[in-house]
Amino acid sequence: MSETFLGTPVMIIDRAPAPGRSERGTFCTDLPPAADPDLVARAAAARQALDDRVVILGHHYQKQEVIQFADARGDSYKLARYAAETGAPNVIFLGVHFMAESADILTDDGVRVILPDLAAGCSMADMADIAQVEEAWSVLQSVVPGQVTPITYMNSSAAIKALTGREGGAICTSSNAAGALRWAIAQRPKVLFLPDQHLVGMGISLDDCVVWDPHRDSGGLTDDQIANATMILWKGHCSVHQRFQPEMVDAVRERVPGVRVIVHPECRYEVVQKADEIGSTERIIRAVSDSPPGSKWAVGTELNLVTRLGIENPDKTVVFLDRTVCFCATMNRIDLPHLVWAMENLLAGQVVNEISVDPETKHWARLALERMLQIT
Ligand code: 13P
Ligand code: SF4
DSSP states (O other), X not given: OEEEEXXXXXXXXXXXXXXXXXXXXXXXXXXXXXXXXXXXXXXXXXXXXXXXXXXXXEETTSOHHHHTTOSEXXXXXXXXXXXXXXXXXXXXXXXXXXXXXXXXXXXXXXXXXXXXXXXXXXXXXXXXXXXXXXXXXHXXXXXXTTOEEEEEESSSOHHHHHHHHHTTOXXXXXXXXXXXXXXXXXXXXXXXXXXXXXXXXXXXXXXXXXXXXXTSGXXXXXXXXXXXXXXXEESOOOTXXXXXXXXXXXXXXXXXXXXXXXXXXXXXHHHHHHOSEEOOHHHHHHHHHTSXXXXXXXXXXXXXXXXXXXXXXXTSEEEESSSSOOOOXXXXXOOHHHXXXXXXXXXXXXOOSEEOOOHHHHHHHHHHHHXXXXXX
């Protein structure tokens, strides 16, 4: 369907919701231009006028221009907890799609969750689709029936979270993966971990792991390899954290004598092995903030967070582990024009870009998320 806007033909997008991932996209013809000098004032006015009709949750990777309007900031775990506890009728989520979906799963049915730009996805979450995971699950059940617990990283679709809940598994985040794995191993002898192959690099021997490649028959594994493995890791990764290389750790140690290197567990195994500390975004922030004045840190995670850490810790040296720019492009899609657009529409009584998971998917996905909240 096409219409005109300011004399220019535009397409009206009629989105068909995918199973387990329903959303109502609104074509934002009235998006304020990024150069609008009044944007900050418009955002502040809309925020104030909305009062307790909305709570704004923001992930640490968000840009300063929007995170300044967040009522609460956190890593994906903390934000899931905030969402589960919020009493507000509307949640605006400054983060990426899987986080907003998790917020919708954890909130009551009447709560509307808004993602200001629906294009804010996650390349890692997109590396596992539900059809591939169903296929993998059915192969594992035929080779090692009843022996596998699925543990799914928060960075995944609602449909995959639902499969996890239905099959007796749990969700985990970067801050509680080790605890979730201990819990899983106590249930059944093997774990299917998806969709990040790196996250379990903390404390598990590589000899116990095999990698499931969703683009090959039977994941590219023989029945014997599956039968002998404890951990079956999905072949997925974060395109942002994958950029950090082990040589960068050596280089920064030379460049900044006395530096401590702290990295996110999504970094590749060789980088994690060389780092002094590993932690979720929340843990990285705590480690730097709690360190004594004069401490030196090299941080291997997304650049918005690292830049903010440097500004908020002027008595410490905080450097980025990579020497080139490394933002999460999809996180960066949430900008001030989209936030203003979402808030002003809400004020006008219109919910735009609502993330709404269907009831059946929500039921099972919630079970998997609640298991995470109970076990960690
Ligand atoms: P956290 O769980 O540390 O918030 O990480 C989420 C994420 O997407 C990191 O890339
Ligand atoms: Fe996804 Fe990586 Fe961006 Fe996190 S940093 S949202 S894992 S692409």
